[in-house]
Amino acid sequence: MEAYELTAHGLAEALRRKELSAVEAAESQLARIEAVEGKVQAYLRLTPELALEQARAVDEARARGEALGPLAGVPYAAKDVLCTEDVTTTCGSRILQNFVPPYDATAVANCRAARMPLLGKTNMDEFAMGSSTENSAFKITRNPWDLERIPGGSSGGSAAAVAADAACLALGSDTGGSIRQPASVCGCVGLKPTYGRVSRYGLIAYASSLDQIGPLTKDVRDCALLQQVLSVHDPLDSTSSSDHPAPDYAGQLTGDVRGLKAGVVRELMGEGIEPGVQECVRKAVETLEALGVACEEVELPHCEYALPVYYIIAPAECSSNLARFDGVRYGHRTQEPVTDFEDMFAKTRAEGFGPEVRLRIIKGTYVLSKGYYDAYYLKALKVRNLIRQDFDRAFERFDILLSPTSPTVAFRIGERVDDPLAMKLADICTIPVNLAGIPALNVPCGFSEGLPVGLQLMGRPFDEATLLRVGYAYEQQAGWVGRKCEALSAK
Amino acid sequence: MEQATRDDVAHVAELAHLALSEEEIARLQRELNRILEHFAELQQLRTDGVEPMSHAVPMVNVLRVDEARPSLPIDAIVGNAPDRAEEFFRVPRIVEG
Numbered sequence: 001m002e003a004y005e006l007t008a009h010g011l012a013e014a015l016r017r018k019e020l021s022a023v024e025a026a027e028s029q030l031a032r033i034e035a036v037e038g039k040v041q042a043y044l045r046l047t048p049e050l051a052l053e054q055a056r057a058v059d060e061a062r063a064r065g066e067a068l069g070p071l072a073g074v075p076y077a078a079k080d081v082l083c084t085e086d087v088t089t090t091c092g093s094r095i096l097q098n099f100v101p102p103y104d105a106t107a108v109a110n111c112r113a114a115r116m117p118l119l120g121k122t123n124m125d126e127f128a129m130g131s132s133t134e135n136s137a138f139k140i141t142r143n144p145w146d147l148e149r150i151p152g153g154s155s156g157g158s159a160a161a162v163a164a165d166a167a168c169l170a171l172g173s174d175t176g177g178s179i180r181q182p183a184s185v186c187g188c189v190g191l192k193p194t195y196g197r198v199s200r201y202g203l204i205a206y207a208s209s210l211d212q213i214g215p216l217t218k219d220v221r222d223c224a225l226l227q228q229v230l231s232v233h234d235p236l237d238s239t240s241s242s243d244h245p246a247p248d249y250a251g252q253l254t255g256d257v258r259g260l261k262a263g264v265v266r267e268l269m270g271e272g273i274e275p276g277v278q279e280c281v282r283k284a285v286e287t288l289e290a291l292g293v294a295c296e297e298v299e300l301p302h303c304e305y306a307l308p309v310y311y312i313i314a315p316a317e318c319s320s321n322l323a324r325f326d327g328v329r330y331g332h333r334t335q336e337p338v339t340d341f342e343d344m345f346a347k348t349r350a351e352g353f354g355p356e357v358r359l360r361i362i363k364g365t366y367v368l369s370k371g372y373y374d375a376y377y378l379k380a381l382k383v384r385n386l387i388r389q390d391f392d393r394a395f396e397r398f399d400i401l402l403s404p405t406s407p408t409v410a411f412r413i414g415e416r417v418d419d420p421l422a423m424k425l426a427d428i429c430t431i432p433v434n435l436a437g438i439p440a441l442n443v444p445c446g447f448s449e450g451l452p453v454g455l456q457l458m459g460r461p462f463d464e465a466t467l468l469r470v471g472y473a474y475e476q477q478a479g480w481v482g483r484k485c486e487a488l489s490a491k
Numbered sequence: 492m493e494q495a496t497r498d499d500v501a502h503v504a505e506l507a508h509l510a511l512s513e514e515e516i517a518r519l520q521r522e523l524n525r526i527l528e529h530f531a532e533l534q535q536l537r538t539d540g541v542e543p544m545s546h547a548v549p550m551v552n553v554l555r556v557d558e559a560r561p562s563l564p565i566d567a568i569v570g571n572a573p574d575r576a577e578e579f580f581r582v583p584r585i586v587e588g
Contacts, residue, residue, distance in 0.1 A: 102567035195547040238553035333573035341583045346510035362519045365507040381543030437547020
């Protein structure tokens, strides 16, 4: 087995036993990237010198006998929405094409402190707005399981990199499903932590009441290890919680889930969910029952309103967040003649933002504007509360809730570009979770039409541990992990 | 449900500082009206007495000690500007005269 094929915990173990060095691990990973990147196009930028330098430092530290964390020397990729010191960060947008952050996002700084070498920055839908990564201003990323299909989005580059063994681990961000849906269609594990669990300092904001950063990994143990690195209170993000210290996640992976109660969400198991996906999820529920989890149907009656609520709240917040891109302090500035500074702003922004971002800014400005605020935005905030109350009620009876993650397997590139409503349906199972602020985990649960299907496990606020525990027990029993994409072995 | 007119979209584009062609305004008007239709189902739902929820995690007044911390080097900040003059961002004239 090549080093790049290993899970993070497998590689970390090999490094501790000195079966190979961190530099050798990074070299193996970089060689793999070189071999498959032409087909997959997961990365916007590679940082091989940085990765090798950080790997060398790990080897030196180990030789000196320094105490090292569990992921020291395990190389990772970061979604290009996260600021990386001295490494260009574009957020998939022309408006930030030349932006070189002078600081690290806290999530990146925590990975740096954990001594994880950075391989590069992954492709994404522009400003994390999309479900297929086709909205990137720079390139189309392909699903490693079928190169004619999308890798999901907006963290499509991170998911494709992990699925293609082109990164051992990756960071993504999730506003309406952008970690879980790509993880689902690429067959990886992906966790959207509770709102407040991970600092967003240095995350380029899309919709601030919904955005969270989280891991995309090859298996649940890796997810637990990376989430541990991220679960640190940060005074630089006032929404970062100090009231819920993270437990030892890996310590929860006992395989024993007897006595837990799971609710299967009725509204997310019928219409709109592909039969092949439904079948995989039903089998996963049976597997959990065999492991001793009591599964029962549960209703979340306001779930059906999640999509319109999200498509009011997210654009509203984006229209405010993206006001900062004005061609003054960073990023693109128009070269056209301008009459005054407002004209400069308007031309800069029209040139710099792609069509989907312009649309969401217009929608958001519209629903917030005079005369429409109560009918749209305020109404959406109220319905958001009803959705959260549905979850609160469900968690009085159940420890976790279950549903598909993506209603379909990966669709074909270009298939939904001209059908925005069909595109938005990709997030129908994931959006309610962001609105409620709760954590949710995707674990692979089989294949339909030869493509990966994902199971979504939703949990109580700040109870990522139970999700990881159940996800791990399922994964061990079901045996989907470790399957490799054949599309990449074909010459 | 009300439809957004061409002038509504042009007005919103001005508020959002987006200089758009007529063709782009037409596209955005079409897309906006398509999504507004989709929002209509929300209006059917009764929400009397429901509190609006703007944040998922209840939190109030997060305070920190007011201590000086080192700031980023000026060059690293201004170095990202599309146009600069020494330690300043250069922009088109704002005040006439």
